[in-house]
Amino acid sequence: MTVSFFFQTLISGISNGMVSYLMIAGVSLIISGMSMVNFGQGAFYVLGTYLTYTIAAKIGFVPSLILVPILVAGIGYFVEKATRPLFGKDMLYIMLLTYGVAYMLCDIIVMFWGYSIRLLSLPAFLNGGVKIVGIKFPVYYIFEIVISGITAFAFWLMINKTKLGMLTRAIISDRPMVANLGVNVNQMFSVLFMIGIGIAGLGGVLNAPVTGMSPKEGLSIFGNVMPILCIGGLRNMDGCLPAALLVGLVNAFGAVYLPQYYNVLPAALMVICMFINPKGIFTRREGR
Amino acid sequence: MILELKEVHGYYDKSHILNGVTLSVGQGTSVCLLGRNGVGKSTTMKTIMGMLNPKEHCKTEGSMKFDGKELAGMKSHSIARLGIAYVPQGRHIFPTLSTEENLKVAARAGVDGSCKWNLETVYTFFPRLEERKDSKGDKLSGGEKQMLAVARGLMQNPKMMLLDEITEGLAPIIVDQLASMVQNLVAEGVTILIAEQNVKFAMKVSSDCYILERGAIVHHQATKELTAETRKKYLGL
CATH class of the missing domain: 3.40.50.300 (P-loop containing nucleotide triphosphate hydrolases)
Structure with missing residues (x-):
């Protein structure tokens, strides 16, 4: 492996990991804040991709980066309202319900866009490569890393420095006490759900020019990123980024060195990590 | 009444x-x-x-x-x-939040709009909490937790x-x-x-x-x- 190929693989792994982070950060936020596993996250991600095919054709790719996540979050608002009667009941009901929602969303995507797999052409300024210290990298990979990095930083700021983030961390340990402080917990759940879904929608936008997706992938894609969630820790929002990067790199280098085992590598890594610490290898022992 | x-x-x-x-x-x-x-x-x-x-x-x-x-x-x-600010039995301090975050999370103007109780006045009332402001809730002693629970109630300007x-x-x-x-x-x-x-x-x-x-x-x-x-x-x- 040449040095340039190594770095190209590295950047490809980081960019894949960062886009996966966008999907899993929302899942982690929803699990942590609402004690709800949203199996429908993959469908919202794919919905983001398909909305981008249509909206980017009308207003351009860059404005879609803002508009599509807002639209996806808006749809998430209604899904959260619909699932609310099951809050506080057995988590299995919520899992089945969100899986049902994913099925419906995927069929709605088929209704509007059909079965054909599409691919968005990249805007001119994101096409081609850029040379950094003599090594050529695809501009779009760098763009994905920058956008996802900014989102990850904003997410970190929200969780650690804002009142909403403090309340999210507080609600994990004591939901009734948060309500006793005068906080409308149901309203807060709506906001958290919309943020979680909106971030997945952003991941879908970034994915649109890279991978052609079938609408039905909304059902399977969640399974592909599940290892990230388990490696980072189900309720550890800070563990998502390092776990996503780790899995992205394992995928990228695995495809080069162990192509015959490529598909099994993330799951194998998840099993090993869960043996080391079932709460996630990036979960600090003393707390969150 | x-x-x-x-x-x-x-x-x-x-x-x-x-x-x-x-x-x-x-x-x-x-x-x-x-x-x-x-x-x-x-x-x-x-x-x-x-x-x-x-x-x-x-x-x-x-x-x-x-x-x-x-x-x-x-x-x-x-x-x-x-x-109405409720200080429950068992204190119910948020363990993963720092002392200061436990206070900030409750901060709200009173019904009449007054902000008489804020971080500054609460710290003046409970100087020990200012000394422990960066400590996580679960690291405080029983007495400190109780002070924090009351102070958290006051931050709501009840x-x-x-x-x-x-x-x-x-x-x-x-x-x-x-x-x-x-x-x-x-x-x-x-x-x-x-x-x-x-x-x-x-x-x-x-x-x-x-x-x-x-x-x-x-x-x-x-x-x-x-x-x-x-x-x-x-x-x-």
Whole structure:
């Protein structure tokens, strides 16, 4: 492996990991804040991709980066309202319900866009490569890393420095006490759900020019990123980024060195990590 | 009267815990709810805060008026927003938040828009909390947690505070500190309803007391006039 190929693989792994982070950060936020596993996250991600095919054709790719996540979050608002009667009941009901929602969303995507797999052409300024210290990298990979990095930083700021983030961390340990402080917990759940879904929608936008997706992938894609969630820790929002990067790199280098085992590598890594610490290898022992 | 309870009944599933509690608390006063363990003191507090949730098979009956508004049927967050700060038994400090975050998370202007209690005034009132402001909630001592629980209530700039067994499990010296703290709060004009088993503490901090037995008020008197006979009869002391 040449040095340039190594770095190209590295950047490809980081960019894949960062886009996966966008999907899993929302899942982690929803699990942590609402004690709800949203199996429908993959469908919202794919919905983001398909909305981008249509909206980017009308207003351009860059404005879609803002508009599509807002639209996806808006749809998430209604899904959260619909699932609310099951809050506080057995988590299995919520899992089945969100899986049902994913099925419906995927069929709605088929209704509007059909079965054909599409691919968005990249805007001119994101096409081609850029040379950094003599090594050529695809501009779009760098763009994905920058956008996802900014989102990850904003997410970190929200969780650690804002009142909403403090309340999210507080609600994990004591939901009734948060309500006793005068906080409308149901309203807060709506906001958290919309943020979680909106971030997945952003991941879908970034994915649109890279991978052609079938609408039905909304059902399977969640399974592909599940290892990230388990490696980072189900309720550890800070563990998502390092776990996503780790899995992205394992995928990228695995495809080069162990192509015959490529598909099994993330799951194998998840099993090993869960043996080391079932709460996630990036979960600090003393707390969150 | 800022708070008036009339014939309040509370149920946990089929268990009838409160059997017609009637009590009132005047503006700017400190009233104590005394009674042995398990007589319904904490349930009274939870009932006032709307925590007996029908979704969890709990039920409340009777009338509870705060500042003229009926509390029955309201949700906890709406009750808190009327100006009632609840300091629950067991403190319920958020363990993964720092001391300062525990305070910031509760910060809110009062119903009248006042922000008399903010980080600065709370730290002046509880200097120890400023020293521990970066420590996580679960790293604080019992006394510090209790101060934080009260301070968190104050950050809501409430009209009234419900203090549930705040002396529980604390060393006598800390209990004395809490007593002067409550006296200072009353002097600051905060109305207080306090549930206690510690009669000495109650006598120091409250002007009026109600004694609960099996979910009903069985005695009402000025706290300072509580005789040894009454205490022995109802509280076994």
